[in-house]
Amino acid sequence: MNYKKNKIELEENGYSVLADLYSDNELSEILACIENAEQDGNSFMKTKDLFAIRQLIKNVPELSSLLFNRKLIDLISNLSESQYFLTKAIYFDKPSESNWFVAYHQDLSISVNQKADLENYVNWTFKKGQFGVQPPIEILKDTITIRIHLDKTDKNNGALKVIPKSHLNGIIRADSKDWNLENEFICEVEKGGVMLMKPLTLHASNRTTNGKKRRVIHLEFNRHNLTEPLAWLEHYGIKKASTQQFV
Template sequence: MNLYEHKEAILENGFTVINGIFSENEVAKIIKVVENIDTSKPIFRKSTDLFAIRQFLKEIPEIKDLIFNEKIKEVIKGVFGNQYFVVKSIYFDKLETSNWYVAYHQDLTISVDKKEIVSGFGPWTTKQDQFGVQPPLDILENIYTIRIHLDDTDENNGALKVIPKSHRRGIYRTEEMDWNRETEEIGKVKRGGIMIMKPLIFHGSNRTFNGKKRRVIHIEFSDVQLQSPLCWAEKMNVFTHNI
């Protein structure tokens, strides 16, 4: 696992894929924990084609030791740095019958513990009692996202499609893009592999065509302390699991 090459790929293109981070046995254990949780809480989002858990690591603390195995800790140290901590976590289950797609976009909001008016932060959103806000650009540029894939994922079951290098342009609208000049890549990931991406890279996903699930654990990392009185909603140290 040449982490230097992956780090360079993220800086240059905005994403990279590393397979083989979780063994088949480790993936099965993670899935078993998820399948046995109480889904009646409002934090869980259920529909005919999507099941999602916000604040995943906070809501299911017993999953942490399974997620942060030695290989993923090695990736975090080698690519981000051991000063990075978790700031957001979501579990997505795009079901076999899913007929929805996600248009190209950038991830522009962070999760915080409360709504406070702070210069440079805004606009605000609220989803299931979770506060989200768009922070200053330098905070967004600092974040890394790891997507842990619990299923083989390709263009037939909603793998992420990305526009390489688009993370280096700051915040802008899809209407500003010259689609005749852009190159699209599909983030194909094997079961047990991860995709690392910068939140400012333009990304989206297509409908599911092959009747296969696409279960993903989405975790965001930063090493920035937010301006008081704002605090990260899910801050967790990877190496000690302290909140």
């Protein structure tokens, strides 16, 4: 399949939406893997408003071959000629009764293996046993986010809202006047589809109002090594062969 249109949309607008990357059978297998995973340790978070699994591939390794089907591998190959690798994988389940919303923001933090005093690595955090940091902007600009939708998602169950082209303005202060809601676009995604996004794209999500789930697998890809001694907390190279998707 030719993903040229999606590549152009991603670069120009900061997002793009695709349908039919996963069949119903593939989705059932993915959900079965997640449901059968042992839910303990810092990587698992469960509240009445959210269930999440961080470091998803590490905690549920059986998912690797299911997520990286031929369509997703072809998509990644078409988005860039560079050799990208997986740097973050999270499962989100926004339950049907969730009253949780997220205000407009950019995804500015990456997960790393340790803390180090380095130029242009700022705003350090330590949550759930892992370090986060805001890296040099070149790394954020080259990040590609792929959100796999396990449920049909629309404005009534937390579909992401974005400000098109906002990623072109670099890092935007929360109180900045460089953006407005007049250009807001709601990224509705069919079950089995994906949303592509640049992390510098301003995005938000509303509370669920229709009583339906919104289960998403959030993947981030990059092509840069970090300044030593830092390394990505998650680093999975993507192979083309269908038998083993990671190295």
